Amino acid sequence: MKVTATTSRQSTPTGGAASAAGAVPGLVKVASQAPSLTQRWRGASNLIPALLFLGLFFLAPLIGLLLRGVLEPVPGLGNYEQLFANSAYARVLLNTFSVAGLVTLFSLLLGFPLAWAITLVPRGWGRWILSIVLLSMWTSLLARTYSWLVLLQASGVINKALMAMGIIDQPLEMVHNLTGVVIGMSYIMIPFIVLPLQATMQAIDPMILQAGSICGASPWTNFFRVFLPLCRPGLFSGGLMVFVMSLGYYVTPALLGGAQNMMLPEFIIQQVQSFLNWGLASAGAALLIVITLVLFYFYLKLQPESPVGASNAR
Numbered sequence: 369m370k371v372t373a374t375t376s377r378q379s380t381p382t383g384g385a386a387s388a389a390g391a392v393p394g395l396v397k398v399a400s401q402a403p404s405l406t407q408r409w410r411g412a413s414n415l416i417p418a419l420l421f422l423g424l425f426f427l428a429p430l431i432g433l434l435l436r437g438v439l440e441p442v443p444g445l446g447n448y449e450q451l452f453a454n455s456a457y458a459r460v461l462l463n464t465f466s467v468a469g470l471v472t473l474f475s476l477l478l479g480f481p482l483a484w485a486i487t488l489v490p491r492g493w494g495r496w497i498l499s500i501v502l503l504s505m506w507t508s509l510l511a512r513t514y515s516w517l518v519l520l521q522a523s524g525v526i527n528k529a530l531m532a533m534g535i536i537d538q539p540l541e542m543v544h545n546l547t548g549v550v551i552g553m554s555y556i557m558i559p560f561i562v563l564p565l566q567a568t569m570q571a572i573d574p575m576i577l578q579a580g581s582i583c584g585a586s587p588w589t590n591f592f593r594v595f596l597p598l599c600r601p602g603l604f605s606g607g608l609m610v611f612v613m614s615l616g617y618y619v620t621p622a623l624l625g626g627a628q629n630m631m632l633p634e635f636i637i638q639q640v641q642s643f644l645n646w647g648l649a650s651a652g653a654a655l656l657i658v659i660t661l662v663l664f665y666f667y668l669k670l671q672p673e674s675p676v677g678a679s680n681a682r
Contacts, residue, residue, distance in 0.1 A: 430657075437654045440647030447651035457635070461655075464632040467549055467621065468614035474554040475610050476603065479561030483602075486562070487569040498566070505559035513620045516552040517543060520624070548624035553614060560613065561606040568602030608667045612660050632656060 437447050451457050482501070486494045504512070519525050522539040530536045542548050572595070580590040618633040625631070630638075632652055639649040 433650050434654050436646050437650035440650070447647045448655075450648060451651055451655065460630050460632055460635045463629055464615060467546070467553070467629070467631060468611050470546075470550050471553045471557055471614045472607050472611045474550065475557040475561045476607060478554065479558045479565060479606070480599075480603075482558070483562045483565035483569055486566050498562075501559050501562050504555075509556065509619055512556060513552055513623050516548070516555065517623055520548050520551065543624055544626040546625070546629050549621050549629055552620045552624045553617060556620060557610045557614065560609050564606040564609070565599065565602040568599050572598050604667060604670060608663060612663060615659065616656055 438445060440447075451461070482497075486497050486501075489497070520542040521527075522541070526542070527536070527539040531539070542551065576598070577590055577594060580594045581587075585594070616633055617631070618637065621629065621631045622634055625634075632655070636649045636652045639645040639652070
């Protein structure tokens with residue numbers, strides 16, 4: 369009996385410790401509860417000036433633009449129906465997407481090796497090349513477009529050089545058509561591909577590529593199955609940026625393109641300045657906004673680190 373009593377007395381503190389340990393998760397759970405609604409919105413009053421500014425100078429004009437597209441000249445969706453039903457307007461939409469797609473493709477093809485070269489060359493040379501890319505981006509857009517107009521015209525440097533080398537007999541028509549627009553816009557858009565791609569490539573650990581080579585991967589396999597997938601965030605972000613900016617470009621297509629290659633921004637300006645057709649112009653602008661938002665949503669879905677993809681995974 370004495371031994372039993374002693375054992376029970378010695379086991380009592382252990383049981384008390386176990387009960388205390390069982391109570392700890394409850395305490396931790398109470399301590400880790402989410403903050404209340406008042407605590408969560410405590411600093412929201414500091415955002416009021418910024419929200420008022422955005423509401424007055426961004427949301428209000430945007431809502432007015434969307435309303436004009438459905439209210440003028442008569443209420444309804446006639447402006448949007450006219451955009452897609454009229455063959456001339458449908459051709460403008462087709463030109464817009466064709467030019468944006470071609471510019472994105474050529475910008476990726478030219479910007480990828482340039483970003484790779486900046487990453488591989490010694491740091492001093494890489495800074496010089498990157499500085500040249502930035503300098504071209506900071507130069508006036510109008511000056512760069514006029515420069516291409518001088519270079520690509522029938523009596524320009526490019527045609528004269530090709531004729532002097534015997535490659536062509538007659539000057540090529542490279543302005544006031546689709547060729548000139550794609551060349552001029554691709555040159556302007558290349559920096560917007562190079563910058564995100566170069567940052568992505570710079571962050572890739574060279575040991576990963578070495579590990580692929582050690583495992584027996586050929587250079588091409590290492591490039592397509594290791595290096596290129598690691599560059600996907602830079603490719604997606606740069607490609608999306610170039611495509612969306614190309615959809616809304618006006619100066620370069622207006623100077624280097626022709627009437628047969630009119631894009632949606634030129635169409636909007638023409639409807640406002642020449643015909644005072646604010647309803648149709650607002651419908652075209654609203655269409656550009658919707659396309660941009662849809663593309664941005666798909667970009668978030670395709671990116672593995674996107675909040676949309678993360679929420680769906682959960």
